[in-house]
Amino acid sequence: MIHLQQLKRSLEEYRVLICFSGQFSQGIVEQLCDSIKGHLSEGPGTKQNPMRVISIFVEQAQNIINYNQVKKNHKYYDQFLESSIVTIGKNGENFFVTSGNIIDNNDLQPLLKKIDYLNSLEPGDLKTLYKEVMKNGGFEELERSAGLGLIHMARKSKSPIEYESYPINEELSYFQINVNS
Template structure:
């Protein structure tokens, strides 16, 4: 293996204003530890409390969704790995991004859901959230009520962005980003 150029990596992270980056298998305790580090970092940066709470909530929702999905699939640590990045954009807003392997059909469904959410304004997202809350849950379905993705869209200051990159015949890599 070629040596890792840590200085070049650092410069790249600084140029892209990456505050936090994680790549690897993600456990409940790791989600919590990274969340605490993120909370402390934002506190030291004196982020506005509502922004800090939204960034934290979006980070938690994204990482827990990845963990639940990969556990449901009984994937190995290598397959269950996630890439999570919290950065700032040129306007000083926070960008929370997460990616993981996903079955391609599930990834297509997620892209469709993100595209549908992108069509809605804040009032439409709020109404959809309330409607979803009232909808009865199917106890035989392992996934949640879909509230998490709607909540991420509600906290985001612009439409969510998602992409799907094929990895094999059955798997793709899904990337989701929210701007807070």
């Protein structure tokens, strides 16, 4: 049996306010957005608009949903679906949104390169890149850039996007991303 008090202590230690683990869907994302908005609006010392945190949460959840859609014929599809988690917490006066999911190792290095590229850009360059991606194909990716969701998160983040990956086996890794707002 899971020791819930120990889990609660771990969540408190990391200052996690909201955590969801499991299969993401549009309906779940919408329900979580409502819950997040209420929770962050009512929290003590909340000085910032919860919409910034919500927009980062939506981008992270949407990236997981989209990735799972693309991989629906993958032999590890069920593991992809069940591996998703997102947390929202508070770090001092700022919030963080951290999510994670299993990804195919063939997708890992291109993703890390995109994030590193975005982290190397100044805010004005991110804005220009965002407009360029919007102009040249909407949600399609440019060869030298990342998708709109990653660009949006980089623009909203108060610091470089953080990430980690952990190998699971020869074909899969667990990838997590953290955005501070």
